[in-house]
Amino acid sequence: MPIFDHRNHPPLEPVDGRESRRFVNKEAGAASLTVGELVMHHGSALRLHTHPTDEAIILMEGNVQMIVGNESHDAAPGDTLLAPPGTPHKLVNESGDDARMYTIFPTDSPTTEYVD
16 A cells, blocks of 8 residues: 655646645556645635536635535535535635645546536
8 A cells, every 4th residue: 555745746736826736646556536635825716617526625724615506605624525426616715815625536537527
């Protein structure tokens, strides 16, 4: 079983006010799992989108607005978003601080379809 030292993984890659990286995936030897880290800076948002698999997002630091289907929640550290397959969801960070979270997909090749 591989042990991952996250300090040795590539740095977060910046895109549109957020940074992300995946540290458990096919390239790391996972057969059906992807785990990543996402940092959203103040004022950034993820577009409304869906996935063909479940997605769980665990908020570790900061605050974001989590929108899943018709539900909206002002999330704090310890909150988890669960988006079932095909369910539109997005995140918005208007908190004034960065928000750090982990993303989890039960597949080695997550795909995204944008709704907006």
